[in-house]
Amino acid sequence: MSSIGLADFKAMWATHRQAFLDAADRVGKSGWLVLGSEVESFERELAAYWRLPFAVGVASGLDALEIAFRCEGMKPGDRVLTTPLSAFATTLAIVRVGAIPVFVDVDESGLMDLGAAERAVSSGPVPKFVVPVHLFGHAMNLASLSDFAGRHQLTVIEDCAQAIGAKSNGQPVGTASRVCATSFYPTKNLGALGDGGALLTSDETIAKHARSLRDYGQSEKYLHVEMGLNSRLDELQAALLRSVQLPMLGAQTERRLAIADRYLRELNADIVRCLPVPGSSQSVWHLFPVTTPSRDALKAHLKKADIHAAVHYPTLIPDQPAMKQVVHEVSGKLTNANRLATNELSLPIHPWLSDDDVSRVIAAVNSFEGQS
Numbered sequence: 001m002s003s004i005g006l007a008d009f010k011a012m013w014a015t016h017r018q019a020f021l022d023a024a025d026r027v028g029k030s031g032w033l034v035l036g037s038e039v040e041s042f043e044r045e046l047a048a049y050w051r052l053p054f055a056v057g058v059a060s061g062l063d064a065l066e067i068a069f070r071c072e073g074m075k076p077g078d079r080v081l082t083t084p085l086s087a088f089a090t091t092l093a094i095v096r097v098g099a100i101p102v103f104v105d106v107d108e109s110g111l112m113d114l115g116a117a118e119r120a121v122s123s124g125p126v127p128k129f130v131v132p133v134h135l136f137g138h139a140m141n142l143a144s145l146s147d148f149a150g151r152h153q154l155t156v157i158e159d160c161a162q163a164i165g166a167k168s169n170g171q172p173v174g175t176a177s178r179v180c181a182t183s184f185y186p187t188k189n190l191g192a193l194g195d196g197g198a199l200l201t202s203d204e205t206i207a208k209h210a211r212s213l214r215d216y217g218q219s220e221k222y223l224h225v226e227m228g229l230n231s232r233l234d235e236l237q238a239a240l241l242r243s244v245q246l247p248m249l250g251a252q253t254e255r256r257l258a259i260a261d262r263y264l265r266e267l268n269a270d271i272v273r274c275l276p277v278p279g280s281s282q283s284v285w286h287l288f289p290v291t292t293p294s295r296d297a298l299k300a301h302l303k304k305a306d307i308h309a310a311v312h313y314p315t316l317i318p319d320q321p322a323m324k325q326v327v328h329e330v331s332g333k334l335t336n337a338n339r340l341a342t343n344e345l346s347l348p349i350h351p352w353l354s355d356d357d358v359s360r361v362i363a364a365v366n367s368f369e370g371q372s
């Protein structure tokens with residue numbers, strides 16, 4: 001019996017080895033290794049996939065967020081509504097700009113609760129930005145998000161690192177913002193064989209600004225108009241992404257949906273619940289979160305069957321030790337977020353799982369009877 005994990009990079013390599021090697025060979029032969037035709041082509045193809053005019057490749061999802069924030073004029077001291085339940089990078093990018101994260105609770109799906117955000121706006125100092133996360137591959141309700149942001153003159157920047165291809169009532173995630181950010185960290189739905197990220201935008205000025213910021217803030221070679229980053233996407237990663245990973249993304253997303261569908265229909269343990277999906281979301285199931293009061297026992301139970309589940313996330317961002325060093329605010333009680341930090345477990349849902357693997361996960365979860 002083989003081990004079932006949250007990703008399977010060996011299966012990915014075994015299946016696509018030759019295509020990866022061909023792409024690498026193309027880059028090697030070209031003699032051009034950073035910011036060249038592979039990055040340009042990948043940006044065009046990714047933008048087409050997303051049905052937006054511009055994509056800008058960068059070194060990571062974290063950098064994509066920071067650059068997006070700077071393109072939208074986020075400044076030191078600005079208040080930014082965001083979620084306590086995310087990868088740490090969402091907050092880290094806000095802090096790197098010098099802005100102040102203001103954490104509001106999530107709803108029962110784990111996405112930013114706009115009711116809590118509304119209370120934060122009416123009770124605290126006025127924020128300028130809202131940075132929601134389309135967590136687990138679920139799309140937040142974009143119409144509600146735009147309405148909320150519009151009423152309070154907040155600039156929206158969506159973190160789409162877990163939700164490439166997800167839609168809210170047919171509208172792609174990322175389009176409630178002028179610029180959004182995504183990640184190509186290997187475990188993400190569109191993963192590189194290393195680090196990478198991108199900004200997506202319909203605004204040519206923002207795209208141009210982002211291209212300058214990722215490359216030391218140059219407006220032309222050796223002319224530095226502002227303090228930028230070194231956040232360039234390698235030709236090699238761009239080539240692997242565009243030749244192998246991006247063309248497969250549609251089929252792999254379908255596979256994730258089919259697995260999620262089986263989990264939703266067949267999981268039936270009394271004390272394990274699937275997290276509710278927002279009714280407006282066409283999800284891409286980056287993760288498959290369940291909740292149970294005996295989370296650690298369920299994780300151990302699965303491990304005995306050689307199934308490796310993971311917690312997203314065990315510690316809320318404002319409770320991280322590093323947050324003691326920076327100015328931040330918590331608005332209201334983080335009741336739902338705290339409950340998820342205690343109860344949530346993510347089941348394997350990657351596209352390399354066979355039908356038998358999925359059956360094994362279902363059988364293992366269904367045989368769980370609680371604290372042992």
Ligand SMILES: *Cc1c(COP(=O)(O)O)cnc(C)c1O
Pocket residue numbers: 060061062063086087089090133159161162183184185195196197
């Ligand atoms: C992965 C992730 C990021 C950061 O991406 P990196 O490429 O690892 O820097 C940001 N936000 C969310 C929600 C993520 O899942």
